[in-house]
Amino acid sequence: MKPMATFQRVESQVRSYSRSFPKVFDKALGATIYDIDERAYTDFLAGCSTLNYGHNDPDLKAALIEYVSANGIAHGLDMFTDAKEHFLATFERLILKPRGMGHHVQFTGPTGANAVEAALKLARKVTGRTNVIAFTNGFHGVTLGALAATGNSKHRDGAATPLSGVSRAAYDGYFGADIDTADMLERQLSDPSSGFDAPAAIIVETVQGEGGLNAASAEWLGKVQAIARKHGALFIIDDIQAGCGRTGGFFSFDGMGLSPDIVTLAKSLSGMGLPLALTLIKPEFDIWKPAEHNGTFRGNNHAFVTAAAALDKFWADDQFQNAVARKAQYLAERLMAIADRHDLSIKGRGMMLGVDAGSGEQAEAICKACFAEGLIIETSGSFDEVVKVLAPLTISNEQFAAGLDVLEASFEAVLGSHRAAAE
Amino acid sequence: MKPMATFQRVESQVRSYSRSFPKVFDKALGATIYDIDERAYTDFLAGCSTLNYGHNDPDLKAALIEYVSANGIAHGLDMFTDAKEHFLATFERLILKPRGMGHHVQFTGPTGANAVEAALKLARKVTGRTNVIAFTNGFHGVTLGALAATGNSKHRDGAATPLSGVSRAAYDGYFGADIDTADMLERQLSDPSSGFDAPAAIIVETVQGEGGLNAASAEWLGKVQAIARKHGALFIIDDIQAGCGRTGGFFSFDGMGLSPDIVTLAKSLSGMGLPLALTLIKPEFDIWKPAEHNGTFRGNNHAFVTAAAALDKFWADDQFQNAVARKAQYLAERLMAIADRHDLSIKGRGMMLGVDAGSGEQAEAICKACFAEGLIIETSGSFDEVVKVLAPLTISNEQFAAGLDVLEASFEAVLGSHRAAAE
């Protein structure tokens, strides 16, 4: 096939998802994505949680087309634009104010990694310290500053140079249910001879999207926040994958009584998959000099337009949130049934849920079986052992159920046969 | 004014261009940008060379609207999509093949910094070395890996942690016309006791867009490439600001007889200001493991669509290139006249030209005077002393001339009065 040949010839070996899903796709709507042979696939990957509202939401699409048609500014560096103002005002009104958050909004280069880089730089500036505490299995991006905080060795090795400036702590539950890793961190930071330098920041995901869908408890997160405060460090929540509704609320930490000093957002923020990232900063820590952290595409106005439209459509009242909660409940029930059937365990929280398939090989086989049946789904975890459901939050109940049926059957097909082989 | 209040209240202090141009803009077409009071401004900033084809080029805009309307995939991670295939095939046909370049194309996170991070990581992987040679006044981005290669101290200080992994060499002409800085570099790398560790890469801009429009000669660049080869380092051209036609050819090094191992592109690549970045890699160095360098927005399909349209429109034959050459000639004449009149010198190459105004204060005053007359223009250089013309390459002759008239008058207004004050 000609398109395949182009990719083989011209694209870098670094490509990855195209290896799991070796089709050429061209159109997408809602939870469905189509290949050039017009076959439809249900999308349980959703751009790794970038398409929480599905593909090409009609209202977002309409807003974008209207804006472009009217010669709205596409690229504005960080100049004031109407579209940016509208996004900021909407974000303030629907997201920040209702939560009592007075954070400033920094538009960074439009990648999550860039938002993390900005967060870490700022925390170091504010505190005059260089050490950052990050957690086992954390994923924060692959540019050198963010990568130092990322746990995954494949990505770390990609730096091909030592990564520094980060001390590693154990995530909630890392050493089992009986060991409180927050207490361990407190012990280390309180001991002046522990070798843990006083931190500029503690950066944490509430659910580790790449690291295996480990979900921290509100209590543990509260302890970590308190530790940060006590030791003069900024408390940063990287909400890039878990935020924007994925776990239920707009922020993954909604309702937990937390008050992070910095929050990073990206992925589903623009609502339509357009590149957009931001770093929320408590005003007292917004000590940036003009342009000290900059970037060409920090004014992606198309994304401002769709992002504002998404906020207006989904976050103006509780309806969407309630619907997501119901879907999450349903998802949990379905995955629990699968897990029970195969003596496995489920991982995650909200609509960010998966099943630990026991090994990377089994998880891969399951995902492959799903794809054969028209379901796009991927793995997560240290050994890629967790089959991860990241369906669009807007998926219809019917399509969701059908997709989960495929998933269930794939577990059966793979683990049934595995068991048979073992017996 | 309400919009201003929103920015004051909600946006981070890090914003910069909005300080120079304190208006709220909403629409733009070609070389003109409009504020919400419908005042028109001529844009000699062009998104810092991101809008080489002007704002909202009608053909690009039409291609985008058509694509979106048809539910084309917006966000595709790094899966195969029709839009990506079309871009790759077009890029290969119109750009790579005619130049005999067999480079692979890596889609990185859609920021120039990310393309640079990928380039430096890969060079370190390929060579097993960690040191990178970068140049005085170079600018490569502000994420930690790219920032280490960037020369600007304001940006470097923003890291708030020491930057490592880069040795600094002097750019062409840095120590005056009589000193060959390439020879100096060769001397240092050939001396096993010089303290310059064997480099993984030498990264260079052919014209330093942020660093003061210093333009390297083809001869010097050739020497630097030869030094890289001799010492086992990859030769990387960062063509993010100078590429995509800004200096005349598609690549800023067209016609120089160079063969860079890696090239980074971003800014004007998408043609319409949409975030897109890529790293071109000679196949023998494309040793990435799948996903080793990844990023959520590396499949920005809207940008693929407009980028392919831009290549088709502007680079299928010589017309555009010839027109740019004529405009560059005209620009040089106009700036030369200004420089002569005020005993100043001009900097840069092609449509990336400026006048060293003697000091940052004078340059700022000139830009301010321009803005009052409806011309958006910015500075560059170690002391922001160069008034930099980055007009859209597609600007009409009339608008170009009128803009340069404003510029000329502003020099007169500021430097005339300065001289008067001095006398």
Place this chain on the structure above:
Amino acid sequence: MKPMATFQRVESQVRSYSRSFPKVFDKALGATIYDIDERAYTDFLAGCSTLNYGHNDPDLKAALIEYVSANGIAHGLDMFTDAKEHFLATFERLILKPRGMGHHVQFTGPTGANAVEAALKLARKVTGRTNVIAFTNGFHGVTLGALAATGNSKHRDGAATPLSGVSRAAYDGYFGADIDTADMLERQLSDPSSGFDAPAAIIVETVQGEGGLNAASAEWLGKVQAIARKHGALFIIDDIQAGCGRTGGFFSFDGMGLSPDIVTLAKSLSGMGLPLALTLIKPEFDIWKPAEHNGTFRGNNHAFVTAAAALDKFWADDQFQNAVARKAQYLAERLMAIADRHDLSIKGRGMMLGVDAGSGEQAEAICKACFAEGLIIETSGSFDEVVKVLAPLTISNEQFAAGLDVLEASFEAVLGSHRAAAE
């Protein structure tokens, strides 16, 4: 007093022990040290375990005087000398061979820190990895490479630059008796996404001399060695303070069934307090190039002479070792009695034993009270809370008992009064 004025005027503020013991000393013999007013002090500091055989042992002294008198070479760079040969042959015969150790001996610059620097550099060379695992409360020296492995924040802050290349693990018992920190380390190193980079080495003290006399169990050390082996890291025992008989055997790990790849020695090695340090390396890891790690004073021949004499005198048979064991037993009984009396706990192993006085203030007050009574003794630990007995191993039973009487009385004087104050 004139001498004091000289120090005040000329010596750097960095001096420390002279603040605890503000007298000018001039002579010393065995376990006694004299000030210039001829007052005698019992030395329970012993040069921080550098004078395990006491001051000016008559046989060592005689050997040195004889050597100097005969114009023996004092300084030999790393040329072959008779004195070095004699030391090497003796060390091989009495120390290495009986233990079945085939290690090569590297003479580094004559400081413990330098031996550690050599060990870490070599482990990185051997493995091609840069990360080193070091432990909470570890102390390995204050030059930049060794300091990165050191836990103490006062010393770390002295670098005034971030320290890198070390991941921190928890020492035996760090999180209490119920948590096996070796299992934790194994978990982290086996998890490819833990953020612990594959280590070049694990470096450990069997007893943490500066870190509070924490003593690792043989079982835990065996586990750590096995972890190092499993993960391709070199296992380094830093035996600088605990070695040379301090804990009973020549090496602190004698009889534990361990086989460290690298061992560092210094402090008491020369037997008389002369600067000498070495790094023992298993032959298969001795891949140094000639002079790759060098240093002017790595051939301190005076120290070779006394070191060989010390080995001959104390380590040719079991007598010394048995005597040390008896003294250690006595010491443990005496300190246990003190600890019981004040509801405190004892720390350490062998003749490297102390009492956790509950706080740094109390420990300091106790040491001060001792000094007033002619006993020199110091503290250790994260908060300097451990009163540490490091008497010469050769101290007479009578002087040892008398010194411990003073110590006991000082605990009584300080903690009695503290309790009285609290009541």
Place this chain on the structure above:
Amino acid sequence: MKPMATFQRVESQVRSYSRSFPKVFDKALGATIYDIDERAYTDFLAGCSTLNYGHNDPDLKAALIEYVSANGIAHGLDMFTDAKEHFLATFERLILKPRGMGHHVQFTGPTGANAVEAALKLARKVTGRTNVIAFTNGFHGVTLGALAATGNSKHRDGAATPLSGVSRAAYDGYFGADIDTADMLERQLSDPSSGFDAPAAIIVETVQGEGGLNAASAEWLGKVQAIARKHGALFIIDDIQAGCGRTGGFFSFDGMGLSPDIVTLAKSLSGMGLPLALTLIKPEFDIWKPAEHNGTFRGNNHAFVTAAAALDKFWADDQFQNAVARKAQYLAERLMAIADRHDLSIKGRGMMLGVDAGSGEQAEAICKACFAEGLIIETSGSFDEVVKVLAPLTISNEQFAAGLDVLEASFEAVLGSHRAAAE
């Protein structure tokens, strides 16, 4: 031979000088060193300038024996001792006061590298900056902090980890006589976009002992000092190899009108080759906290005794200095003659002089020829191309002349034949 077998079997491969001089030495007096077969060698290596007063100077030896015999304290940590007081008072009276230097004296671990580590750490503490400027071909030691400042790639590679915290500048004359490298450094530091971070310190040797006997002019050093002052950096002279009389005065910068903020000394300081190192610090920069930089052997009292005796003997009046000047003059004449004869050039200053033999191979052959004739001499330089004369400053005129005769003949033997071979 038995001793050789011991070294082969037990000593690490890192040994180096023993490869050039494969004999076992046992005694030494003045400028003569003897092997165990009683063959005498003239020592033009002098412990790499550690034995400026020759081997076993009778007065120093007597002082040491007397001190040891009387049970003088050998090892005193950093407690006040009579021997230290005597050294400090003598150093102040004979060295500091006459030069109007009010520097404090820090006793570091007794290696030059350790003195450099202390200097760099302190400069970073004082300035709050991390970057240090060091020069091409500089040598400052091989522990990680000092090694970062060292230029030699063999030593740098030994770290097996990237070295950071140092920017490299070109030494006096590095780019030829016509290029003022101090002006280049000033240009780079004055340019906020040069990529040279504001430095904590500039560290320089006045003559590069290991780097090829490059000698900086007083004018250039004065410029560098002024640059340091202007840019808020401490000016550090590493006088470890060039100091203690080697270039004529006690400090190598005597009479140059310089006022370094920090000076490091080691090598010949103890006068007899015993390990001793110190860091001289202007009082206003002596902001160390107690023990912030420490080390077990910083109180090597034997070395204090011989160091004070050496100062008294050689530096109480001008006699020694004048004699050294005469010898240096004679040396220059002899080497000039050799250089002229073979169309070579001489390098260095004072009694730290050599001949650039054209290549490392030739230099090695010459040294080998010398050794065959009983002369110990070594090379220096990026390619080990400089034959370096480091005779004891106290060598008799007769022995000096005879040694130089051997050197002259060896040049003839090697370069004569080389030329013959070439013809």
